[in-house]
Amino acid sequence: MSETLVDEALVLDRVPYGDHDLVTALLTRNNGRASLFARGARRRRPRFGAALDLHCLVEAEWRPPRAGTLGVLVRADLLDDHRTLRGDLDGLLLASFAAEAIKETCPEGEPVPSVFALQAALLARLCRSPTEPAAAPTRTWPSLWIAFQIKLLGLLGYAPQLERCAACGAPAPPGKSVLVEMARGGICCRTCREGASTGHLLRSPALAALRRLRDLPLGAEDLPQLGATELEQLRPLLPRALEQLTGRPLKSLPLLRF
Numbered sequence: 001m002s003e004t005l006v007d008e009a010l011v012l013d014r015v016p017y018g019d020h021d022l023v024t025a026l027l028t029r030n031n032g033r034a035s036l037f038a039r040g041a042r043r044r045r046p047r048f049g050a051a052l053d054l055h056c057l058v059e060a061e062w063r064p065p066r067a068g069t070l071g072v073l074v075r076a077d078l079l080d081d082h083r084t085l086r087g088d089l090d091g092l093l094l095a096s097f098a099a100e101a102i103k104e105t106c107p108e109g110e111p112v113p114s115v116f117a118l119q120a121a122l123l124a125r126l127c128r129s130p131t132e133p134a135a136a137p138t139r140t141w142p143s144l145w146i147a148f149q150i151k152l153l154g155l156l157g158y159a160p161q162l163e164r165c166a167a168c169g170a171p172a173p174p175g176k177s178v179l180v181e182m183a184r185g186g187i188c189c190r191t192c193r194e195g196a197s198t199g200h201l202l203r204s205p206a207l208a209a210l211r212r213l214r215d216l217p218l219g220a221e222d223l224p225q226l227g228a229t230e231l232e233q234l235r236p237l238l239p240r241a242l243e244q245l246t247g248r249p250l251k252s253l254p255l256l257r258f
Contacts, residue, residue, distance in 0.1 A: 004074055007031050009060040010119055011052055012099040016042060023070065024052050025103050026060055027119060032110040033103065036062050036073040051076040055085060055095050055123060084127045090141050090257055091126040097252040098122055098148050104246040105156055114155045121218045122148055142226050142258040147213040149238035154214065158241060161186030162211050168192050177203045182241040200240075206233040231258070 012033070013025035022041035026034045040047035051058045061075040085091055098119055106112050125144060153159045164171050166185030170192075172178050181188045181199040188199055202210070209224050216223055226234065243249050 004061050004063050005031055006059065006061045008079065008116075009034070009058055009076075010099075010116065010123070011054055011056045011058065012103045014041075014052055014054065022052060024073065026058075027099075027102055027106070027112075027116055028060065029113055029116045030111055032112055033106045033108050034060075034062060034071055035065075035108060036060075037070040038073040038076075041073075048073070048076045049078065050081065051078040053081065055092075055099065056081050057120070057123075082123050082127050085123065088126070093252065093255050093257065094141055094145055094148075095123060095126055097145070097250060097256060098152075100250050100252045101149070101152060101242055104250065105152070105242065112155070115152065118148070118151055118155060118218070125218050140223065140225065142231050143213060143223050144218060145256065145258070146210065146226070146231075146234050146238065147216070147218055147223065149242065150210065150214045151218070153238065153241055156245070158245065159186075159214070160241065162207065162214070163187075165189035165192055172207075175204050177201055178207055180237060182237070182244065200233075200237050202233055202237070203229075206230040210234060210237075 007028040007030050009026035009028040011024060012027050015023045017023050017037070020040055020043045022038040024036055024038050024041070026036060028034055038048060038052060041052055050056070056078060057080040058076045058078055060073065063072045063074060065071040085095060102115060102119060106115055122144065150159060160180060160182060165187055167188060168191065170189045172187050178187045179193060179199040180186060180202055181193070193199065209226060209230050212224050239249065239253055
């Protein structure tokens with residue numbers, strides 16, 4: 001029997017296979033993303049219990065894939081089911097967006113411990129909502145969504161330049177609106193864009209909020225609350241950058257309610 005690997009993992013996705021089985025996508029702490037065949041995971045008495053529910057943290061043991069085949073899940077012991085997330089639809093949709101973004105941008109088998117830590121931090125932050133004032137999640141989730149995206153892009157090496165022109169390095173004018181062109185790497189100054197009307201205009205408050213969301217940890221108590229104007233400006237920006245990596249819009253994006 002081939003050697004197995006053991007690691008902590010977050011469940012990103014689960015796809016039914018046949019009558020009783022699953023193909024599950026896991027993000028492991030030290031071994032990257034893994035797509036694994038989970039035999040018997042959908043039986044009346046599922047072999048892995050509830051450990052393969054979306055967003056669960058598990059200790060997984062699996063046999064690595066051979067050429068042309070999936071790896072095989074041997075064991076999945078539930079460590080944290082993030083149960084409090086189930087009662088918050090907006091938080092659950094945000095967690096699902098993040099899981100899809102990771103699944104579509106992180107290559108199979110390439111260790112990305114920083115991305116694992118980012119998703120774990122997001123889930124932990126989303127699960128804090130019951131102890132906060134009732135209105136807090138409604139205000140905070142859009143900020144978390146923006147923060148997650150720009151942090152993920154940074155960890156993947158695609159964060160937009162927000163302080164200087166991505167082409168010539170000229171400093172962004174303080175207190176002024178800027179044009180961000182994700183295809184060119186971030187802010188594009190007036191000279192470098194040569195009068196072109198492409199790109200996405202960010203006014204100074206939205207740019208300042210984006211910089212702060214990039215720099216603060218997801219669990220920070222002083223995570224900025226986005227006003228309607230800032231959110232409107234920032235909403236389309238980062239999904240376009242992710243789309244450039246994945247080649248298509250994320251399926252979970254239209255489901256978000258903010």
